[in-house]
Amino acid sequence: MQYAIIDNIRSEAFPGGRGSCSICGSAMVAKCGPRKMHHWAHFGRRNCDPWWESETAWHRNWKNLFPENCREVVHTSPDGELHRADIKSPTGIIIEVQHSNITDAERISREIFYRNLVWVVDGSVFRQNFNIYHLLPDPDSVLAEDLVWTKATRNQHGAAHGLFFRLSEGLIENPEATKANLNSGWIHGIHEIESHVNQLYIGHHQYDWIRPRRTWLEAECPVYIDFGGNFLARLEIYDDSGLPCVRLVSKRIFVHDAMNKSDANNIARETPLTRTILALE
Numbered sequence: 001m002q003y004a005i006i007d008n009i010r011s012e013a014f015p016g017g018r019g020s021c022s023i024c025g026s027a028m029v030a031k032c033g034p035r036k037m038h039h040w041a042h043f044g045r046r047n048c049d050p051w052w053e054s055e056t057a058w059h060r061n062w063k064n065l066f067p068e069n070c071r072e073v074v075h076t077s078p079d080g081e082l083h084r085a086d087i088k089s090p091t092g093i094i095i096e097v098q099h100s101n102i103t104d105a106e107r108i109s110r111e112i113f114y115r116n117l118v119w120v121v122d123g124s125v126f127r128q129n130f131n132i133y134h135l136l137p138d139p140d141s142v143l144a145e146d147l148v149w150t151k152a153t154r155n156q157h158g159a160a161h162g163l164f165f166r167l168s169e170g171l172i173e174n175p176e177a178t179k180a181n182l183n184s185g186w187i188h189g190i191h192e193i194e195s196h197v198n199q200l201y202i203g204h205h206q207y208d209w210i211r212p213r214r215t216w217l218e219a220e221c222p223v224y225i226d227f228g229g230n231f232l233a234r235l236e237i238y239d240d241s242g243l244p245c246v247r248l249v250s251k252r253i254f255v256h257d258a259m260n261k262s263d264a265n266n267i268a269r270e271t272p273l274t275r276t277i278l279a280l281e
Ligand SMILES: [Zn+2]
Pocket: 021, 022, 023, 024, 025, 026, 042, 047, 048, 049
């Protein structure tokens, strides 16, 4: 952990430091080895919070993007259950930064416990298995309403570059056609509408994730993957066809909104990405 309590003050680890745990009150010792990141550990026993994972430099960097009093905040449920959130913003949004894989059961219990929660997942571990493909137009645009995209996969070169049917054409053949059931017709390539797509781009892309960590695809709370750059990739479902997509969000805007919005779902809603920002960052 980054903090322990010494004389009622949250303190960072220093060589020889002794303190106590903000949850269980038991003794903690500072770990300040030459090769390890300085941190606190419970003295002679396991961590009292079963959800706590041992901290990596990646965790610490994330916490340090937020003011000190937002880090490692103890949260109590009405029935008295205690956990230590990685980050709690002044407006009440909880951010859990997750490096290891977790079970569905643990993911669900944390979502129920915190409710107004955002997941930030360390994508560096599975980056080789995750490809981000072509741009998609704003799903709420008139253009997008007519397009049914073929799922991009790594081994199908065409779809990875952008292939779609038009719902308006499908309806001529079959008046019952919907985005969810249309799977044949004239196949179009993204080059036909490229400038239009560019204009209507707000951060959405197709992706393919080989051997996905499924629990993140099924999460109720927003999931952002951090691949280490200036952008986070939020996992979303694009439209009624059920197409999975990512929405790229600037990390700066994510942090700003987490500090200022009160609902986790409203992060990066009002400041969508544009092609210009994508090129600049
Ligand atoms: Zn403890």
